[in-house]
Each structure stands twice: as structure tokens, then as C-alpha cells.
Amino acid sequence: MRVLPVGALGSTILAAYGLTGCAREPPLPRPPAVAQARVYVANESSNSVTVVDAESLQVVATVDAKNHATHDLALSRDGRYLLATNLSPGRLSVIDTTALETIASVFTGARAHVVAFTNDEQQAWIANIAEDNVAILDMRTLRVVGTLPTGKGPTGLAFSRDGRFAYVSNQGDKTVAVVDTAGLAILKRIPVGTNPHFLVLGPDGRIWGCNTGSNDIYVIDPGAQQVIASFQVGPAPQQIAFGFKGVAGPLAYVTVAGFNKVLVLDPDVRRLRLLEEIDVGEAPNGIAANPQGTRLFVVHERSNDLRVIDTGTSRVIATVPVGRKPIRVVASK
Amino acid sequence: MTTTPTRALPVAAALLVLAASTALAQSMAAGTAKNVVGGALLVVRADGVETRLRGRGTLRVFEGDTLKMEGKGKALIETDEGTQLALNGDSVVQIQSRWEKDAGVTRIVRMQRGEVWAKIGDSRRGLEIETPVGVLAARAAEINVRLVSDNEAVATVVTGVGEFSTPSATCELRAGTMSFGHRSQACTPPAATDVRTVIGWSRPLLP
Numbered sequence: 001m002r003v004l005p006v007g008a009l010g011s012t013i014l015a016a017y018g019l020t021g022c023a024r025e026p027p028l029p030r031p032p033a034v035a036q037a038r039v040y041v042a043n044e045s046s047n048s049v050t051v052v053d054a055e056s057l058q059v060v061a062t063v064d065a066k067n068h069a070t071h072d073l074a075l076s077r078d079g080r081y082l083l084a085t086n087l088s089p090g091r092l093s094v095i096d097t098t099a100l101e102t103i104a105s106v107f108t109g110a111r112a113h114v115v116a117f118t119n120d121e122q123q124a125w126i127a128n129i130a131e132d133n134v135a136i137l138d139m140r141t142l143r144v145v146g147t148l149p150t151g152k153g154p155t156g157l158a159f160s161r162d163g164r165f166a167y168v169s170n171q172g173d174k175t176v177a178v179v180d181t182a183g184l185a186i187l188k189r190i191p192v193g194t195n196p197h198f199l200v201l202g203p204d205g206r207i208w209g210c211n212t213g214s215n216d217i218y219v220i221d222p223g224a225q226q227v228i229a230s231f232q233v234g235p236a237p238q239q240i241a242f243g244f245k246g247v248a249g250p251l252a253y254v255t256v257a258g259f260n261k262v263l264v265l266d267p268d269v270r271r272l273r274l275l276e277e278i279d280v281g282e283a284p285n286g287i288a289a290n291p292q293g294t295r296l297f298v299v300h301e302r303s304n305d306l307r308v309i310d311t312g313t314s315r316v317i318a319t320v321p322v323g324r325k326p327i328r329v330v331a332s333k
Numbered sequence: 334m335t336t337t338p339t340r341a342l343p344v345a346a347a348l349l350v351l352a353a354s355t356a357l358a359q360s361m362a363a364g365t366a367k368n369v370v371g372g373a374l375l376v377v378r379a380d381g382v383e384t385r386l387r388g389r390g391t392l393r394v395f396e397g398d399t400l401k402m403e404g405k406g407k408a409l410i411e412t413d414e415g416t417q418l419a420l421n422g423d424s425v426v427q428i429q430s431r432w433e434k435d436a437g438v439t440r441i442v443r444m445q446r447g448e449v450w451a452k453i454g455d456s457r458r459g460l461e462i463e464t465p466v467g468v469l470a471a472r473a474a475e476i477n478v479r480l481v482s483d484n485e486a487v488a489t490v491v492t493g494v495g496e497f498s499t500p501s502a503t504c505e506l507r508a509g510t511m512s513f514g515h516r517s518q519a520c521t522p523p524a525a526t527d528v529r530t531v532i533g534w535s536r537p538l539l540p
Contacts, residue, residue, distance in 0.1 A: 066432075101434075102434075103433065103434040103435070104431065104432060104433040104434065105431065105432045106431045107429040107430065107431065107441065107443075123500070133465075136500045138498060141470075141498070142431060142433065143431075143461060143463075143468045143470060143498060144443075144463050144468060145467060145468050145498045145499055145500050146464075146465060146466050146467060146468075146499060146500045146516055147465045148465075148516065149483075182517075183517045184500060184516045184517045185517060
């Protein structure tokens with residue numbers, strides 16, 4: 001992934017596509033795929049990403065983000081690229097997961113907080129919390145091709161299943177902005193709660209979010225574009241993942257930092273209810289599931305470790321030391 | 334205090350490492366503001382410290398600085414890569430960069446408002462001018478970008494070739510052409526324009 005000389009790039013596009021003037025750019029050239037499933041952890045106070053083999057649960061590498069305050073992660077569907085936001089410099093690190101090194105550092109905006117690939121992975125969107133906007137990064141050229149004001153203090157970002165809508169939570173506004181991804185316009189601002197933070201697309205096609213300040217989670221229906229359910233989970237809920245417990249599921253697993261627990265919820269939005277509580281480490285934050293939904297990976301920003309939960313037994317089966325203040329974890333898809 | 338030769342080498346090495354570390358911790362120089370006509374150039378450092386240039390001078394500019402033209406004046410900055418960069422009245426830009434392992438550092442000017450002209454001498458390392466609605470990238474070229482509103486920009490290539498990308502398309506601009514960019518639309522097809530009129534505002538700044 002490198003930027004070709006402008007003249008050469010223009011010629012390449014024109015020659016390859018027989019187009020003149022405006023052209024859709026060819027897809028990103030890709031390095032070889034990573035064979036084994038992995039788990040990646042962003043260590044905010046170590047400025048690094050810990051790479052863990054998802055089967056052996058051994059640390060494979062620690063990648064220097066070549067930045068400061070590494071916070072959020074997004075992994076490409078084929079696992080070849082990992083994007084990491086860095087709060088302090090407002091930069092995005094681009095990590096080649098085959099070479100296990102940072103290959104680019106792009107300024108996206110002040111306090112770059114969260115990142116997500118668009119569904120076609122042609123772009124990455126980055127919420128810049130101190131600029132009240134989202135930067136749109138072209139993944140082929142690594143150029144910021146635009147910014148979109150979304151609201152005060154954007155901190156969460158997710159795309160709808162069909163990619164028509166982006167959802168951006170805004171801490172300062174206590175809202176989630178619904179963005180028309182084709183027109184790049186805000187369609188609606190949905191009131192949610194205090195300090196809305198993490199957003200994720202659920203297996204039901206709905207957008208699930210945490211109000212870290214009002215101790216609840218909520219569910220947005222992309223059809224109605226409104227909150228259709230919410231549930232009090234306890235102090236400082238952080239992130240949500242989905243998994244199966246035997247035949248039951250998908251179930252929603254919520255990290256609740258103030259309780260040092262992962263809460264297990266029945267995600268039926270007609271009757272959201274608590275099924276189980278799993279004791280974990282100090283200040284659990286990021287949570288991710290393996291593609292099968294049988295393992296949960298939870299990082300703890302005080303005990304500086306990754307704990308692996310077997311969803312069948314709801315027990316922690318391994319603890320892996322990572323860097324300082326781990327915030328976010330992602331797993332191979 | 335005396336130091337034996339056997340001790341001097343490790344001490345010197347340690348000092349070199351310390352010097353390198355200190356250099357890494359410092360602000361990264363990006364260029365020099367050299368001429369301001371008809372007003373003042375306000376430079377706001379990343380830590381909020383402010384300084385101004387009026388008339389001719391040599392004010393160092395660092396990565397992360399925000400440059401604001403006060404009033405209707407104009408300013409000329411020379412980047413350390415050899416690019417001449419001019420800001421028109423009321424312009425606000427931030428000096429940034431992108432680093433790539435294979436391509437090195439690319440200088441980036443992020444516009445918040447106003448108008449920017451640039452003459453990029455280096456054919457290896459280009460310049461990118463970002464706006465809220467699109468980015469114009471070029472090397473060995475003369476370009477102009479005007480931000481009409483938060484939702485519209487005009488990119489012009491005076492000499493050489495540029496690539497103007499909006500979130501939905503990329504347009505190749507050749508010498509003497511311009512394109513409009515809107516956040517929600519593809520860049521408009523390149524159209525011929527009178528470049529002398531477009532860049533006339535920057536001429537009084539040049540040596």
C-alpha cells in the first residue's frame with residue numbers, strides 16, 4: 001500500500017479503466033493473508049498493539065504504533081490490515097499484520113478516537129473527538145478525502161448492515177448521529193443517554209451502544225432510526241460483544257468497568273434481561289468474540305491483561321499479560 | 334574532573350543517544366514564513382503559543398502549527414521540501430504530514446477556510462491540500478485551492494498534473510483546468526479555466 005507518483009497514478013487509472021476525467025479508483029493492493037486467527041490489543045499507555053495467537057493464546061508480537069496513546073482498532077475482513085487510532089497526535093497507524101509492523105502514520109484530526117472500515121473497506125472513518133467530526137480516509141491512497149461534522153465529541157462509530165447508514169455517538173450532545181453514507185449528510189440525531197461511547201453492529205442488524213455515564217446500554221433500530229430498548233447494567237459500561245452459550249444465543253456480553261464484571265444479556269429487545277454475571281479483572285474495557293462466538297477476549301485497563309472466557313462455561317480459561325492500559329481488542333473475523 | 338579514554342567512548346555514545354532522544358521530543362520543523370503583505374500572519378503552535386509575522390522576515394513553522402491570516406493580507410511560506418505556499422486573506426490552515434514506510438513523508442496542508450496557492454518544486458515528494466470536501470495532491474506542479482464554503486471547494490491546476498479526490502471519486506486535473514468538490518458528490522469533470530485570474534492574488538507575494 002503506497003502512494004504512486006501522481007502522474008503515474010492518473011495514467012494507471014486511465015489506462016486500466018479507459019476513463020477520462022473522474023474515475024473510481026482500483027482496490028487496495030494487498031499483502032499475503034495471515035494464516036492463523038489472531039487477537040489484537042491496543043495498549044494506550046504503551047503506544048503499542050499486542051498480537052496474540054487466538055488458538056495457543058500466546059503473544060506473537062508487540063507492534064510499535066509509532067505514535068502515542070493508541071486507543072481503538074479496526075481489522076480488515078481478510079485480517080491483512082489493522083488500523084489503530086492514537087489520541088495524542090490525532091493520527092492513525094496502519095499496521096501490516098503479515099510483517100507485524102506499522103507501515104504508515106496519517107494525521108486524521110485532533111484526538112483521533114475511534115476507527116471503523118466502511119463495509120466495502122474502500123474507506124476508513126475516524127472520529128476526531130476534539131474536532132467534532134469524522135475524517136474519511138481513502139484506503140488506497142491513505143489520503144483524508146473529507147471530513148464530516150457529526151456532533152460534539154464523537155466517540156463511537158458503526159455502520160449499518162447494508163452500509164447505508166453510519167452511526168456516530170457524540171458525548172457532548174448525548175446523541176447518536178445517523179449519517180447517510182451516500183449523501184454524507186446527518187439524517188437524524190437520536191437522543192440516547194449520558195456519555196454515549198461505544199457502538200457496534202449486532203447480529204440482529206441493530207446498533208448496540210453503551211452510555212458510559214448513565215450506566216445503561218441501548219439498541220437502535222435502523223429501520224425506525226430510534227432507540228427501541230435500553231437496560232441498566234451498572235457503573236461505566238464500556239463495550240459489547242456477542243457470543244453463544246451452547247444452544248443459547250447469540251447473547252450480548254457487556255463489560256461493566258465499575259463492577260469488574262462481564263454481564264450476559266438475553267438480547268431479545270422485547271425483554272432485555274440479565275442472564276448471568278462473569279467475574280473478570282480490574283476495569284474491564286474492550287471485549288471481542290471469536291468468529292464462532294465460543295470465546296470472548298476481554299482487556300482490563302488496570303490489571304493490564306487479556307482474559308479469555310469460554311462462553312460454554314462462562315469461565316476465564318486464560319490470562320495473557322499485555323501492555324499498559326489496554327483499551328480495545330479485536331479478533332480475526 | 335578528568336575522564337579516561339576508555340570511559341569517554343561510552344559517555345560520548347550515551348550523550349549521542351540523549352541528543353537523538355531530545356531531538357525526537359522536539360517540534361518538527363516544516364518551513365519558514367517569509368513574507369506577509371497587507372496584514373499579519375498569526376501562527377498558533379500546537380501548545381497554543383502564538384506568534385505573528387508582519388512584512389518580510391523568517392518565522393519558523395512547525396508541524397502541527399495552525400496558520401491564520403489576519404484581515405485581508407496574504408502570506409508566503411516556504412516549506413523545507415522547497416514548496417512555495419501562499420495564503421490568501423482570512424485563510425486558516427494547519428501544517429501536517431503523512432508518513433509511509435515506502436514513500437517517506439508527504440507534506441499536508443489542512444484547510445479550514447480561505448484560499449491556498451502552492452508551487453511544488455520537488456518531483457519526489459508531493460504536497461496535499463486537504464479541505465473538508467476533498468483533497469488535491471500534486472508534485473512538481475503549481476496549484477490553487479479555494480474553500481468556497483464548508484461544503485464546496487474549487488481545485489485548480491496551473492502547471493503539471495494534480496489528483497483531486499472527494500469521498501466518492503477522483504478527478505485527474507491537468508494544467509489549466511479546475512474542478513469543484515462537494516462533500517456529497519463526485520468532483521466535477523475537469524474544465525478549462527483562466528489560471529492567471531485564479532492565482533493573480535498570490536503574485537504580489539513572490540520575490
